[in-house]
Amino acid sequence: MSPPPAAEPGAVDRETAAEPAARLVDVVKDYRLRRSSLFGSRETLQAVAGVSLTIARGRTLGLVGESGSGKSTVARLMMRLVTPTSGSVEICGTDVTHLHGTALRRMRQRAQMVFQDPYSSLDPLSPLKDSISEPLRTQLTMTRAERAERVVELLRQVNLRPPYADRYPNEMSGGQLQRAAVARALAPRPELLVLDEPVSALDVSTQAQVINLLQDLQVELGVAYLFIAHDLSVVRHISHHIAVMYLGRIVENGPADQVYEHPAHPYTAALLSAIPVPDPVRQRLPRIVPVRGDIPSPTDPPSGCRFRTRCPFAMDICREVAPPPFRTPSGTVTHCHLHEHGPRLCGRSVTELEATDVPTARADAEAE
């Protein structure tokens, strides 16, 4: 059973008692695939297998995962671009799970999205002012002059000069264009911004500009972020809380520095040790948590704990029972048997373990 929503990390913002900017409760999203053969049964892909998370107003939740983790689906569930199979989605206290039509469109004023590739997320055949003012035309009644004024204001907020309003996307650099995409997202003054890998397609020096901008905007406008990325060091820099996803489930969710420095789940530790650091001495030390094999297919996830086929600390119980949530003293919630069985970490970091500490039952050879 998942803990009551109020206990979710990130939920309680002690300064204001306002309802959170976004909340997902036990959200599941299944996709039915084509039949494998004429008489075979349809496979179900469980992209999101019961995810609960909360984003407080004006705070950033970083969501990290690799391919097949379901993080992009979570983004789209939060934006209600897809409908959950079960569970509920709340934006600013309003249950939007089953909204359609005009009501759904009105909700969109409060949550906006920024996508990974600015060259394909902005209409290449329209000048920027058209794209940036699109939310204004849809959501608000403004005269053309008012819209033009707001577009200039938005451009200034993202450090682009007003003449850029007349440019086309193919005339701008990646960093400039991503900033224009942020401007578009801010146009209806949303409470929540969902950013799906917003800097992954940019060069390092441009990433820094966009990250700085996002931080400044959060302070200035009080907007909450769901920041999705695969790069933990970027996520750590900008997030107040971090949630780590693997194969459709959240495996760890806690304050950013706790998750980064004292990971309570082997997968988080594996991710951290896999990130190449720009330090040749540290980088060449043997990896702290080596990970075996490849990510299993989401259509056929392992039983019990989904990470067990690659986990260096896997035990017998991991095959049988999906790990329940465990709350560490520092406020992190993790799903791993190591805390209550075997070495009984009870909230300490996984990095304290050696592989020999664990009576390992060999996990099944990775299915491929």
Next chain:
Amino acid sequence: MAVDATPSIADDAPGTATSGQSRFRRAGKRMLRNSPAMIALGYLVIVGLAAVLADAITPYDLAVATGAPLASPSGEHWLGTDSLGRDVFTRLVYAGQVSLRISVTVVALAVALAVPLGLVAGYRGGRVDYLMMRICDAFASFPALILMLAVAGILGPEPQNTIIALLVVMLPGLVRIVRGQAVAVRAETFIEASRSIGTPDWVIMGKRMLPSVASPVIVQATVLLGTAILAEAGLSYLGLGTQLPTPSWGNMLRESYDTALFSDPFLVVLPGAAIALTVLAFNTVGDGLRDAFGIANQGPKGRSQRRGITTVTRRKPATPAPALATDDLLRVEGLRVEFDSGTGPVTVLDELDLTIRPGEVLGLVGESGCGKSVTALAISRLLPSPPGRITAGRVVLDGTDLLGLSLTQMRRIRGRQVSMIFQDPMTSLDPAFSVAHHLIEAQRNHGRVDRATAKRRAVELLDLVGIPAATRRMQQFPHELSGGMRQRVMIATALANNPRLLIADEPTTALDVTVQAQILDLLRSLQKELQMAMLFVTHDLGVIADIADRVAVMYAGQVVEQATVHDVFASPRHPYTQGLLRAMPSSLTPPGERLATIPGTVPMAHAFPTGCRFAARCDYASDRCSQAPVPLVEPDGKTLVRCVLAEPAGPVPLADPVPAARPTEEAT
């Protein structure tokens, strides 16, 4: 937040040179340059005007005999008279009016119906799309001619029935085309973005999808006009279309054929020529529009590109490579690469020097556009020519200058002494062949090996790269493997013949982080075990720290710093390297604090400044920097730096003159 006030050196950022022009204007310009299309267009304009002004320009009544039958062309009757003594010119012009009116009506109706239907089908998908497409399929399964004749025959010969018959035959095809284009646009992210903004569906279809659909529809409509003329002519010829005495080109053709084939064949030629020329003109204009809009761009490929080797055009005759003074495995000296662009040749790599010693890993690092991939491809001469060309320099591998070799000689080197692995594992393996085939072919290409031996070695190679259950894997195909597995197979293929140098072009960029870590561990251990040299190209400084022995940092087509990996990270000497390291979120910058950024953007290849190419973005820049090209110097015997501040005297200060918070946001 302050507004950016500093102009950047490349203010008109990457992209086409045209700014803000709608693509219709661009297409129009391209059309103007296309002579056959313009001539055809001129012809159509004349015919169209003649049809519209028929009353004004025709001297006679079209139904009344005004001269002797079958008279030859004369001053009174410019094209003579027909078998009933009517003026042929008058009838021809009115026939054009009829034919054009029908075909324009048909195509206009077809477009007006097909566009909304196709857009809805493409946007909605699912059952709506399925239903519409099956209906189109049903109509398309009838032979078009028969369907048209049947409809016209059943309905009768009035002009509106001709229109209906033609519409029935042409509409399904046009709907398919619109729907196909709509489906393609629907998958684009900006449509999803519009949905996430809350834009109503019909606005998305009209404003975001319609413009993308417009170009193919315009092209197709033009061609359809020609088809409609032909179809109408056919129907009229058979007596199912326009009925005499109203002339149309088709029934004029029939009439002349019946009455005057041997007595006055000129009368048969005239309407036939009118039909043929008009249809030809529509097709030519349609082709011209297709080219102008850039649909289905198939440029002519140069011979060199098909040959699979980069053209080398060096102005000085290449001096024979001197006996190697050092024991370098690979020496790149003064390499210059040019690319053909719309505005002339552009020098992308300039006087590039690199060395790799046997068994050493050289990391080539830089951001997008710096030329690192071009370098890697140029070394193995895999740059496509056109548009690429090597115009100067030498690439000396073990005493042989690779730039002087023929394709056959180069092929002997590729895969044997020099192997390459690429970024995208999805496309680097041939999907039609099994893993075993890739590995066996790699060996047999370079020597006579019998299949059994090659097969055994293939299994060994798969074990070497850490693929479990190797024998089973041999039979699998690339699509059955994950990204990490495919990359391992590619590495195995590259190692099949024990190359001395492995060139890796961003081999881990497309992989998940945990898989990337495994592949890097694998490459590192293989490199040590096989004592193989590696040129490792990447944009990720962390990966460089993992695997490189020495590092070359590239910026704007030049190497700006070259040092051992420890030196580059511990004491970077070039301001660009320093800036890169500081811009990465890492333990250097506490979370929540602003990251140090590098102001400005990379200069574009056609606008490289003469002096230091980084000067416009550099905190230490002075006038000295922009005066003359800056050479690579070796201030302390081990590091190479391209910076005026790197006097042999003392090290460049590791920075601090950069203020921690910049007063104006640099941005560009």
